[in-house]
Amino acid sequence: MTLESHRPFIEDLYRELHASPELSNREHRSAARMAELLRGLGFEVHEQVGEATGVVGILRRGEGPTVLVRADMDALPVTEAEQVPYRSTVTDQLDGQTVGVMHACGHDTHMAGLQGALHVLVDQDDWSGTIVAVFQPAEEVMQGAAGMQDALRELLPGGIDVALGQHVMPGAAGEVQTAAGPIMAASDHFIVTVRGRGGHGSQPEKTIDPIVLAASMVLRLQTIVSREVAPAERAVLTIGTFHAGNKQNIIPDQARFEINIRTFEPAVRQRMIAAIERIVQGECQVAGAPPALIETGDIAPLTINDADAAARVGAAFDAEFGEAHVPSPQYLGSEDFSYLPAVWGAPYVFWMYGGFDPQLVAEARERGTFDQDVPSNHAPNFIPVLQPTLDTATRAMVAAVRAFLA
Incomplete structure (x- = not known):
């Protein structure tokens, strides 16, 4: 047949x-x-x-x-x-x-x-x-x-x-x-938990807002490919999830987002992973927040x-x-x-x-x-x-x- x-x-x-x-x-x-x-x-x-x-x-x-x-x-x-x-x-x-x-x-x-x-x-x-x-x-x-x-x-x-x-x-x-x-490409997955200090939406001065902090990280992380990876080296960084809070007038105590990176060169991969750590923890330090938790997820070769x-x-x-x-x-x-x-x-x-x-x-x-x-x-x-x-x-x-x- x-x-x-x-x-x-x-x-x-x-x-x-x-x-x-x-x-x-x-x-x-x-x-x-x-x-x-x-x-x-x-x-x-x-x-x-x-x-x-x-x-x-x-x-x-x-x-x-x-x-x-x-x-x-x-x-x-x-x-x-x-x-x-x-x-x-x-x-x-x-x-x-x-x-x-x-x-x-x-x-x-x-x-x-x-x-x-x-x-x-x-x-x-x-x-x-x-x-x-x-x-x-x-x-x-x-x-x-x-x-x-x-x-x-x-x-x-x-x-x-x-x-x-x-x-x-x-x-x-x-x-x-x-x-x-x-x-x-190779693929790496990271789960970032940003820890702040929660409180009432009307009193932000008494909190460390993890949403603002995580949002700053999201924007800064986008500069890794555009400013830390050479144009001739192919790489992608995507943030595919962002979760925080459950009510509009409550500042939550944490935010969580997930990062995916794609690379062809091991050196570029290591540079991007190091940059993620540096940016995430650096933003926490600037905000007076405790260090974020960065967990490793799924990996593809x-x-x-x-x-x-x-x-x-x-x-x-x-x-x-x-x-x-x-x-x-x-x-x-x-x-x-x-x-x-x-x-x-x-x-x-x-x-x-x-x-x-x-x-x-x-x-x-x-x-x-x-x-x-x-x-x-x-x-x-x-x-x-x-x-x-x-x-x-x-x-x-x-x-x-x-x-x-x-």
Whole structure:
């Protein structure tokens, strides 16, 4: 059977997954569905692999390399914009609040594309080796891959020869991007608790207002990239949450915010971490407040494609996609995928594919409005076009696997 014969199944699976997203480490329904489909293909299936809802399927077919292929399963606490009939209306509880849940980073395309590729590969009889399919939880909180490491080591004591993964991006559907070397940034997460002295809103002189103090930190922290990182060195600092107080006429005793940084160079990373400490504690000292508490959160490593493996995948993509295969830029987004091959010190290749109408993308680039007109990952309108996005994800994974097993 060909991709054309599997296309209705792949599209229906994508719609099903898109309409029923689950937050990190809560991917129970998605995991059960992936396991069910793997069993139907004849895979040896392992569920609840690792610390959460991981699924691993193993298909052995004669002598040859062992290739690990991965798709992530978790969604985000984002309320979806109403654009498609299969939109998500799911809600869940997170940090005591009711939040919308959406596949706003395209993990539904990853699952559907990998299942599609596995269906196509099972139908083909001209390859030999072992496929290890990993459906991973909790990528969005950078915990899922690390949480599966010990279990994978036990399941596959002989190791793997290569690991393959892919991600949908805000580019033209039908386009595939690969490159050797660093392609995605390292990520660090810090939680800052600013401690002041609370009191009545009418008597600020008797308090140390942590909101004013934290606000000053937020503004000053933005100068790290603009004034302490060289323009030639790529880095990002984002403050994604800010929480303080519960009533308008009470000055609270603390404020809390979270920082995310993305870097490619270890020296830049260390410089930014030191600057965060210096600015936060310096502002506390100026305000006469006690030192702030700075805690470390989720961490993701650099994603560095192996040169030889990337060349092999790139050649396969040249043959499969022609001019639609283009060099990948370095993305300041981050991934925990590389924790999986790190279990055995194996090489890996991670690539990108576009998910949006090619004409929209081309016109937006020509107008210089790409950032405004093409949705970005994690946005409430990040809803890839059905085709050729899913065909591309399926074809890319099939071609990459066959580059090692055919």
